[in-house]
Amino acid sequence: MQELKGLRDIRSIVHVPDVSFYIFLTIIIVSIVLLFTLFIYIINIIKNRKKSNRKIYIQRLKNIDFKDSKKAAYDITKYARKIADTKESKDILNQLLKELERYKYVKNPPKLNNESKKYLNLFLEVCHG
Numbered sequence: 001m002q003e004l005k006g007l008r009d010i011r012s013i014v015h016v017p018d019v020s021f022y023i024f025l026t027i028i029i030v031s032i033v034l035l036f037t038l039f040i041y042i043i044n045i046i047k048n049r050k051k052s053n054r055k056i057y058i059q060r061l062k063n064i065d066f067k068d069s070k071k072a073a074y075d076i077t078k079y080a081r082k083i084a085d086t087k088e089s090k091d092i093l094n095q096l097l098k099e100l101e102r103y104k105y106v107k108n109p110p111k112l113n114n115e116s117k118k119y120l121n122l123f124l125e126v127c128h129g
Contacts, residue, residue, distance in 0.1 A: 057082050070106075096123055
């Protein structure tokens with residue numbers, strides 16, 4: 001026991017502040033905010049692209065060349081389907097597509113009649129506002 005007299009008593013455990021949990025929470029919160037902001041930004045880009053394409057499609061429909069009625073019928077169908085979004089515009093589109101059927105599937109189609117052009121103009125008025 002003589003050997004133990006020179007030893008000092010063991011000190012109590014010293015509390016070391018641990019902030020790693022708070023750092024982890026901060027990183028998680030900042031990451032969630034950044035991801036949410038990025039998500040909103042991407043959605044806005046997609047919405048704006050659709051709007052700008054819609055304007056382009058409407059302009060193309062307004063400038064359709066009616067000399068080649070078969071090509072005109074296909075172009076009207078292509079662009080009109082892309083911009084029809086409301087129930088009213090879809091109803092008019094269905095009527096327009098029924099009118100255009102006679103120009104699509106024949107070798108030498110007749111010229112586009114005024115009824116088809118009226119449906120196209122009505123469709124453009126409904127879609128363009």
